Amino acid sequence: MDIAFRRLRPSSDPEPLIRFLTGESWPFHSVSEVDRETARQWIADGRFDNEENRSFWIDDDDTVGLVRLMDLTDDTPLFDLRIRAEHRGRGIGVRAVTWLTRYLFEELPDIRRVEGTTRQDNRPMRRVFLRCGYAKEAHYREAWPAMDGTVHDTVGYAILRRDWLSGTVTVPEWDDEK
Template sequence: MEFKLFLNEVDELKAFMLTNSWDYHIHKNMKEETVQLLVEEGYYQNGRETYWIIDNNLKIGLICIEDIEDSIVSFDLRLDATYRGQGYGHYALRWLQQYLFGEKNKIRIEGYTRADNLSMRKCFTKAGFVKEGYLRNAWENADGSVTDSVLYSAIQSDWQNKTTTAIKLDDLAF
């Protein structure tokens, strides 16, 4: 598996985004004009780095790293439906830590997912991310519904020391 910087391959991006269903993202089914508008507005590049996830010369996923100039970043991970549930997400999160902590010297990576996205929640945990928060009514969907979300993070010092720092969520009653 390898990761290659998105270089404005618009037709491939459209094919990827339009042929998959994104059940746990705001827009479950992307429209071509939406993807085109995002590209034209620089969504995949301005203040972000976007990488194709490639396996056997096939583009099977996309990671969009947000706030790339900050020391704390978040990201969006999408895998082609054919490749979900096969360990690619875990591998992508491990690569993300290696790249952001090892090469870019970031101090923290945050990831949010809908509370009902159990596969992603397991993926975060397996990749060494720590569940830091359960956010009630924090994820707005395109159909107007609102769901809970869960916050996970990885920090550079844990990654460097191969450890997990316990969170202090319940150290005080308030």
């Protein structure tokens, strides 16, 4: 499977992005049902394309997903990833995180790390982090109130530039309170 990443400029043509966001539910995002008004507002706010944020369509035969890179002027960028439901479980998530990690380290020569967070029960995303060389660094208990009233833990992963370069994974020193 050959997938491609295409920079998204939603201010000139917002409709494809509005359709993508509103076309299905996103249960592992804090807003799981995005309505058109919310999508429009996010686009107008520059959430997908401004100095801090850049976004890319993931193209296979069709547009299958969206990568959003955030905090691009900070020391540690973050990312968000959405694959359309019918295209999940085909390895696109692993390819996308591999691609965006390289993109960030190459585009931003001063950053040392890339971070991502997800809900504790998002098993596919947690596998993607591990498959792509990210280490679990954070566990925030009851930090994720979902729209259905349930509360979940949030988990945080990151990759270091030096690990990315060497193909190793340095885990945090957890047992440091002896």
